[in-house]
Amino acid sequence: MTGTQTDTELLRLENLRTWFHTRSGVVRAVDGVDLSVAEGQTVCLVGESGCGKSITALSIMRLVDPPGRIEPDSRMFFRGRNMLSLSGDDFRHVRGSEIAMIFQEPMSSLNPLYPVGAQIAEAISAHHDVRRGKAMTRAIELLDMVGIPSPRSRAREYPHQMSGGMRQRVMIAMALSNEPKLLIADEPTTALDVTIQAQILDLLEQLRDSLQMAMLLITHDLGVVAEMADDVNVMYAGRIVEHGPVTDIFAHPQHPYTEALLHSMPVLGMTQDEPLEVIRGMVPNPLAWSEGCRFAPRCDHAFERCSEDPPLMPAGRQQSACWLCESGPRSSSGVEVTA
C-alpha cells in the first residue's frame, strides 16, 4: 500500500500563494500552502472542487496563465533548488523531465492532429538529443510499459481512435518518458469509467514502485487516497487544513472538515438507516474569503476563537489548522481503512 519512504526531500512548497487579478477582484485561489514530497513518497492533495488543488499543481509546474500569478512571497524548492527564481528557459528543462504532470481529461489532452507515438517521441526529444528513430523506439517501449497492446501499430494511431482509458495510458507514458522524479497527477481517473479507474490506479502504483518515483496525487475521491497515499494534505478554501500520514488521518481526523468529509462518503455495507452526512452550507466565494477560520460557517464545532485564523498546529503525528487542536489531538471518529 505504501511506497518506499526515504527522508530525502524532493519538493517543498512554502507559503505558496497564487492569486488571480481579475476585473472583478483578486481571486486568492491558493492562499498560503505549505507542502512537501519526499523521494519515492506518494502524497495526496484532497479537497472539493474549487478549493485550489489544481491550481497548486499548475503552480508547481509554473503553468499558471495571466491574470493568475504566483505571488512574490511564495517559495518552491525542488531537489534543493529554488524553482521560482529560475528563468523560464531554465525551468523548461525541469518541466516534463524531472517533474511531469498528467491531467484530468484524457479526451482533450492530446493533440488530435498527430499520432500518439509522435507526441510521446516529442516529449523525449525536447529533453534529450536523440535521433527521431530512437525516440520513436523508446515511445513504443513506453506504450508497452503502460499496458497498451500492439504498441507498434498503436503508436501510429491518432487520439480519436482510442478510448479514454487508452488515452490516459498514453498520457502516462508521455509523462514518464523522461523518468521524472516527481509525477503530479491531477484527478487522473475522475473522467474515466469506474472499471478503468481501477486499472489506471493499478498502473500508477506499479510504475511508481518500479520506477521509484514520487507522486503528488490530486483528487477529491477519498477511496483513491486510501489506496494510494502515504501522506495526505487536506485542502480547503486555498489552504491546507490538515496534514498527516494516511492511516492516522483516516483513523482520527483532527480537522472538522476532514472528519466531515470522511463521514460523507458512502461505505459498502451501509443501510438506509444510517443517513449520509452532508456538510451543510456551501464553499465560500473565492473572491472574498471570510475573516478568521474559513471553514467556521459550516463547522458544527465552531466557537469564539474561530474568528481568528488558525495556523497549522501539531496534533500527534498530524497537523491541523483548527483551534480545537490547540492543546493537542482531539478525539474524533474516523473511518476504517481496509489495508
Add this chain to the structure above:
Amino acid sequence: MSVGEPVPVGDGLAPTERLRRGGPLVTELRYVLRHSRSVQIGLAIVVLLLLAGLLAPLLTSYAPDKIDLSNTLKPPSHSHLLGTDELGRDEFTRILYAARVSMVVGLAAVAISNILGVVFGLVAGYAGGFVDNVIMRAMDGILAFPALLLALLVISVLGPGLFKILVAFGIAFAPANARLLRSMVVSVRQNEYVLAAQALGASHTRIMVRYVLPNAVSPLIVSASLGMGFVIIGLAGLGFLGLGAQPPTAEWGAMLSGSQARFFTAPWLLISPGGMILTAVVGYLLLGDGLRDALDPRLRQSK
C-alpha cells in the same frame, strides 16, 4: 480596458437561467457601455454621424445640388470648408447630405435583413424537417454570394436605384440572422421539454415570445451594427461604380468616382468622401465588435 477587449459581464446566472429569464438586457448594455472602449468609441462615431445627417440643413447654408460654375474645383477655404467639386457645389454640404443617404439605406437594409432573418429562422427552427432543410439550403445559397455580386446582379437586370440596392443587401445579409435565430429556437426547444412540465399547454407563440426573442435581441443588435458597416461600404462601392445613388443625389461613393478624373488637380476631393466612408464603417464595426465581445456568453466569466 482596450479596443475590443472581452468584458466580463457576470451576473451569476447559469446559462439555463438566463434562457428562462430572457436576460436583463438594459443593465448589460449599461455595463458594457461603461467598460468597453470599443463600444464607447464606436457609439460616439455612430451618434455623431447620425446627428450630422439629421442636422445637415442646420449645419450648412448651401444646398447640396446648388451648381455654381464660376466656382468649380476650389480648394478648402473659409466659405467652403472642404472646397467645391467639379460643378461648384459645396463639398462639405454634400458630405453631410450623403451621410443621410448612407444612414437611411443602411438602416433600411439592416431592418429588412433582420426581419427576414428572424422570420425564416423562426420558421425553420420550429418546423424542422423538410421545411427547415429547404430554408437552410436557400440561405446557404444566398450566403455563397457576396453581397456585392448579388446587388450587381440585381442592378444589371433591374437598373440602378437606391431602393433596389437596399432590398438586395437586405436579402444578402438575411441568412446570417436566419441561422442565428434558428439555432436559438432549436436550443430553446430542447429546453422546452424541461419547461413543458410546468407549461403544459403554453402555446408556441408564447414560448417564442417569452424565451427566444428576448435572447435574440442582443445578437441581433450586434448583427445590425456590423451589417450597417458592411452595407455602407457596399453602397459606397456601388456608388463608385455609378450604380448606386444617381446624380444629383450626394453619396460618398459617387462623389469619389466623380473626383477620380480630377485627382491631379483637386486631390482634396478625394480625401473627404473616402474618409467619411472609412469613419462610418469603422464606427459601426467597432460598435458591433465591442458589443459582440461583451455580450458573448462564452467570454463572460468571473474566473
Add this chain to the structure above:
Amino acid sequence: MIRFGVGRFFSGLVTAWGVVTVTFFIVRLVPGDPASAMAPPTATPAQVDQIRNYLGLGDPLWVQYGTFLNHLVHLDLGTSIRTNQPVLSDLVDRFPATIELAVAAMLLEILIAIPIGTIAAVKRNRPFDHVARLGSLIGVGIPVFWMALMALWLFAYKLKVLPLGGQLDIGTTVDRHTGLVVVDALIDGRLDVAGSALQHLLLPAVILAIPSMAFWTRLMRGSMLEVLGTDHVRTARAKGLTSRRVVVRHGVRNALNPVITSLGLDLVALLSGVIFIENVFAWPGVGNYIFSSIQTRDYPVVQGSVILITLLYVTVNTIVDVIQAVLDPRIRPGLQGQPA
C-alpha cells in the same frame, strides 16, 4: 478519398445549381419584356430579337429552363451584346489577368496575415495585439477603391515610383503563353519585361489584398486564441517544449484548420474587390469586363460571369474540403477507429 472529394463536389454542385436557377428566374421576373430589359438602350431591334431567341422567351417556362440548362452544359453562356463574341471566350481571354492579380493578392495576404494573427494572439493585449487589431479593423472598413485612388495618387503621381496602371508599359507586348504576363515574360526570357510587369502588379495586388489581409488576421487571431486555451496545448507546455514549438506545432497547426475553410469565401470576396481595382488601375481583366458590361446593360455577360464565379466558388470549396481532410485526421474517411 477520391469518393470523398467527388461527393463534396456534387453537393457543391447542388448549391451551384440553386444559384444558377435563381439567376435564371431573376431575369424573367422583370415586368415587361425581359429581352428589352436585358438589352441596352442602344440595342437595335435585331439584337433584341437575338436575345429573345437565345432566351427562348416564346416557349413555356419549363422549356426555357431546359434550354437554359442545355446551354450551360454545353458551356454556352451567350453572346455579349457589346463585343459580339461568345461570353465564354471573352471571359477566358480576360481571366488570366485577373488570376494574376488574385493569386498575387492571396499570396501576400496569407504570408502576412497568418504570422501577424498568430503573434497577436500570443502577445494578447500587449501593444502588438492592439495595433494589429486596430489595423485589421481599418483594413476591413476602408473602401478598396479609395485606397486604390490614394495609393495611385501617392506612388504614381506624387512620388512617381510606380506606374500608373495597366499590366505593362504602353507599347510593350508579350507573347501569350499562359496569359499571365509575368510568367510569359519569364518564359520568353525577357527579364526586364518581367520586372516591369511585376512593378505594374505590385500596387493593385497589395491594395486588393488589404481587406482580405485584415480578415485573415482577425480570423487567425481568433482561432489561435481558442487553440491556445485548449487542453492539448497545456499538455504540450507541460511536456517542457519550447514556447516556439508549442505555438507552431501545437498552436498554429491546429488553428489553421478552421481558418482554411474560409479560402473559398475569401476568393469570392477578392473577385468582388477586383472589379474596383481593375477599374482604377485599368487592368484588362474580368473585373473591368463585368463592369463595363453592367454599365452598358450587357446582361448575358453579367449572367455568364455570375455563373462562372459560382462554379469557381464551388470548385475551390471542394478543393478546400479535400485539403482539410488531408490536414485533419479526424474527418478522414476510413480513419474512424473503434475505441478499444
